[in-house]
Amino acid sequence: NPFSSFLTTTPSSKVDLQGQSYEKDDWFNLPPTIASQIARKLHVQKDHPISITRAIIESKFPSQTYKYHNDFFPIVSTLQNFDSLGFPLDHPGRSKTDTYYINKGTVLRTHTSAHQADVFRRNESEGFLISADVYRRDAIDRSHYPIFHQMEAARVWDRKTVPNGDIAAAVWKDMEALPKHNMTVEDPNPPMHPERNPLQKKHLEDEAAAIAAHLKRSLELVVAEIFSRAKKAAIMANPDFADEQLKVRWVEAYFPFTSPSWELEIFWQGDWLEVLGSGVVAQDIMTNAGVPSQIGWAFGIGLERIAMLLFEIPDIRLFWSQDERFLSQFRGVMDNLDSLKRFVPFSKYPACYKDVAFWLRSSSSAAGGGGSTFHENDIMEIVRDIGGDNVEDVVKFDEFTHPKSGRKSLCYRINYRSLERTLTNEEANSYHEEVRKALVEKLGVELR
Ligand code: FA5
Numbered sequence: 001n002p003f004s005s006f007l008t009t010t011p012s013s014k015v016d017l018q019g020q021s022y023e024k025d026d027w028f029n030l031p032p033t034i035a036s037q038i039a040r041k042l043h044v045q046k047d048h049p050i051s052i053t054r055a056i057i058e059s060k061f062p063s064q065t066y067k068y069h070n071d072f073f074p075i076v077s078t079l080q081n082f083d084s085l086g087f088p089l090d091h092p093g094r095s096k097t098d099t100y101y102i103n104k105g106t107v108l109r110t111h112t113s114a115h116q117a118d119v120f121r122r123n124e125s126e127g128f129l130i131s132a133d134v135y136r137r138d139a140i141d142r143s144h145y146p147i148f149h150q151m152e153a154a155r156v157w158d159r160k161t162v163p164n165g166d167i168a169a170a171v172w173k174d175m176e177a178l179p180k181h182n183m184t185v186e187d188p189n190p191p192m193h194p195e196r197n198p199l200q201k202k203h204l205e206d207e208a209a210a211i212a213a214h215l216k217r218s219l220e221l222v223v224a225e226i227f228s229r230a231k232k233a234a235i236m237a238n239p240d241f242a243d244e245q246l247k248v249r250w251v252e253a254y255f256p257f258t259s260p261s262w263e264l265e266i267f268w269q270g271d272w273l274e275v276l277g278s279g280v281v282a283q284d285i286m287t288n289a290g291v292p293s294q295i296g297w298a299f300g301i302g303l304e305r306i307a308m309l310l311f312e313i314p315d316i317r318l319f320w321s322q323d324e325r326f327l328s329q330f331r332g333v334m335d336n337l338d339s340l341k342r343f344v345p346f347s348k349y350p351a352c353y354k355d356v357a358f359w360l361r362s363s364s365s366a367a368g369g370g371g372s373t374f375h376e377n378d379i380m381e382i383v384r385d386i387g388g389d390n391v392e393d394v395v396k397f398d399e400f401t402h403p404k405s406g407r408k409s410l411c412y413r414i415n416y417r418s419l420e421r422t423l424t425n426e427e428a429n430s431y432h433e434e435v436r437k438a439l440v441e442k443l444g445v446e447l448r
Pocket residue numbers: 110111112113136138143144145148150152255258274275276277278279298299300301302303304305
């Protein structure tokens with residue numbers, strides 16, 4: 001075909017993002033609603049609660065030791081996002097249902113760890129902080145949004161430059177120099193599964209123990225700072241405020257790029273909330289980054305989760321609001337962190353629930369149904385594309401398989417509610433009608 005080379009270079013095979021041109025292929029799955037938000041960079045927007053939270057956490061990591069990076073480009077290679085961190089090829093995080101792809105080798109970063117290896121390779125400081133927007137295809141509810149913000153941190157020590165090559169002694173000395181806190185920590189040292197979280201081959205037990213202690217103290221100081229500021233703001237709002245006993249705990253976790261690994265959880269509104277992942281950096285990452293004599297820790301913390309605790313912000317969509325009733329509440333805080341106030345919610349507008357029930361295409365409900373396997377994130381994205389931030393949550397409330405035909409039926413309830421005004425029933429109906437149509441057109445379902 002004489003036209004084939006012409007056809008493959010038609011404009012539609014390229015996409016322009018953030019001033020760069022990318023070749024699309026059949027991995028491309030980035031909807032315009034996400035692409036259009038890439039430029040927002042809430043973590044550096046003056047007086048935005050995400051930016052305020054970043055600044056408070058940064059204040060606990062002195063800039064003489066930690067270099068701050070707040071402007072890394074959001075589009076990275078799969079090498080940076082996955083391979084450099086030791087993600088196995090079949091890791092679910094790599095799939096199109098979980099990650100936004102531009103093409104087979106290019107993604108919107110799913111975590112700030114995507115930049116770890118590059119910064120270790122620069123070898124320009126003993127520590128670093130990286131704050132950035134990250135992207136994940138995910139559920140829709142009050143604590144999940146497809147774009148959120150993380151802060152990555154790492155601290156390393158070099159066998160070649162510490163006195164006598166004694167890493168453990170050097171780290172314990174730095175640990176002793178850290179401030180103390182009087183927060184109660186439940187499970188400061190949870191037991192570690194020997195296969196999932198072994199001591200790394202190139203590490204001595206006392207080295208890993210010292211690094212873990214330095215990591216945990218550094219993070220506990222962050223949490224203590226956040227809670228003391230949150231408490232002050234609560235007392236300012238209500239002088240009779242009686243705080244609940246703050247509870248935090250360390251739990252064992254697994255990451256391909258740290259061992260041993262921990263998550264930190266905070267007891268909040270009746271439940272344990274995970275706020276960060278952390279651990280002793282996999283020595284292979286250091287070796288591949290050309291700094292094999294360095295050893296240290298890393299963590300990644302969710303800035304929205306911390307900001308929600310700090311300001312008592314009830315819904316993650318609020319962070320994206322351009323409404324003055326939201327933004328004006330934080331003005332001036334970055335010039336004077338002591339003026340930080342609790343968020344005062346504006347009135348809640350009525351919810352509008354709409355249900356949709358459908359049969360999945362038979363090929364997608366059967367095992368190994370070709371390339372058309374159904375994934376819940378596909379529904380989430382269709383709803384989000386149409387309803388945008390006017391959707392509060394999407395919940396599956398029924399599911400069954402027909403005993404004879406083997407076909408599967410699903411029912412979802414969508415809650416249409418704006419944070420900024422009352423939606424009319426007509427508006428909700430028209431969103432819902434579009435959702436129903438798109439489910440048929442894009443997923444090939446049969447409406448019931
Ligand atoms: C990570 O992303 C690891 N890169 C963290 C890490 C870094 C571990 C360095 C070890 C060393 P995880 O997927 O658990 O891990 O996310 C880390 C934090 O991001 C979570 O604890 C949570 O606070 C936040 N987070 C994760 N998913 C969401 C979401 N959908 N919405 C809001 N915050 C989220």
